[in-house]
Amino acid sequence: xxxxxxxxxxxxxxxxxxxxxxxxxGFIFGAHYMDWVRQAPGKGLEWVGRIENRGQRFNTxxxxxxxxxxxxxxxxxxxxxYLQMRRLTTADTAVYFCARLSAVPRRYDFDLWGLGTLVTV
Amino acid sequence: xxxxxQSASSLSASVGDRVSITCRASxxxxxxxxxxxxxxxxxxxxxxxxxxxxxxxxxxxxxxSGSGTDFTLTISSLQPEDFxxxxxxxxxxxxxxxxxxxxxxx
Numbered sequence: 001x002x003x004x005x006x007x008x009x010x011x012x013x014x015x016x017x018x019x020x021x022x023x024x025x026g027f028i029f030g031a032h033y034m035d036w037v038r039q040a041p042g043k044g045l046e047w048v049g050r051i052e053n054r055g056q057r058f059n060t061x062x063x064x065x066x067x068x069x070x071x072x073x074x075x076x077x078x079x080x081x082y083l084q085m086r087r088l089t090t091a092d093t094a095v096y097f098c099a100r101l102s103a104v105p106r107r108y109d110f111d112l113w114g115l116g117t118l119v120t121v
Numbered sequence: 122x123x124x125x126x127q128s129a130s131s132l133s134a135s136v137g138d139r140v141s142i143t144c145r146a147s148x149x150x151x152x153x154x155x156x157x158x159x160x161x162x163x164x165x166x167x168x169x170x171x172x173x174x175x176x177x178x179x180x181x182x183x184x185x186s187g188s189g190t191d192f193t194l195t196i197s198s199l200q201p202e203d204f205x206x207x208x209x210x211x212x213x214x215x216x217x218x219x220x221x222x223x224x225x226x227x
Contacts, residue, residue, distance in 0.1 A: 004164075035217075037165075044208065044219055044220070044221050044222045045157070045159075045165070045208055045210070045219040045222075046219070047216055047217040047218065047219070061215050061216075063216045064216065097164070097165065099165075102170070107170065107171070108153070108212045109155045109167060109170035109171070109176075109212060110155065110157070110165075110167050110210075111167055111170075111176060111177075112167075113164040113165045113166065113167070114164055115163070115164045116164070
């Protein structure tokens with residue numbers, strides 16, 4: 001069964017840092033671009049950022065609200081991506097989901113999501 | 122940024138009803154649109170990609186239509202497990218953006 005499992009969430013103070021992890025299983029992890037999406041309590045979905053695969057030299061893109069504070073990385077040998085969050089503020093309080101993009105050429109949609117991990121600032 | 126607008130934040134329906142949820146993009150996104158279902162405490166689930174294509178394993182009662190700026194998700198006969206919140210999402214350009222969601226309630 002293909003799945004994504006996020007971990008690392010918790011309660012932190014404003015200004016502190018936190019690192020989230022997302023581990024995949026049941027599929028060829030390194031083939032996929034991977035994204036982080038977050039959802040503040042009672043709110044809608046907000047895209048955070050993306051890391052592409054080795055073929056695209058692990059290129060990253062970020063939402064303006066997190067650029068310069070958040071960093072996405074990956075370790076395909078561990079089938080994992082990471083979200084390093086710095087200078088956290090109350091506006092970063094949310095459930096953080098990782099999402100997999102389809103590996104089919106010219107498709108850029110999400111086809112698998114994790115359950116999420118809650119970050120409270 | 123491309124703004125995605127779902128005009129209805131919620132709608133009430135009954136089992137067996139035909140339900141349509143609309144989404145409008147602030148600029149042309151061609152068919153770079155997905156529909157995502159979310160239930161409380163569960164992982165979001167992608168239903169439709171490229172505006173009208175069903176993700177693998179999604180029941181055929183879900184149908185996506187539209188292109189350009191106006192899109193619709195139609196559920197032909199609402200089932201009990203379909204009561205959820207539905208989001209549209211564009212992936213034409215960064216930043217990726219989502220509609221505000223439409224909650225389908227009993």
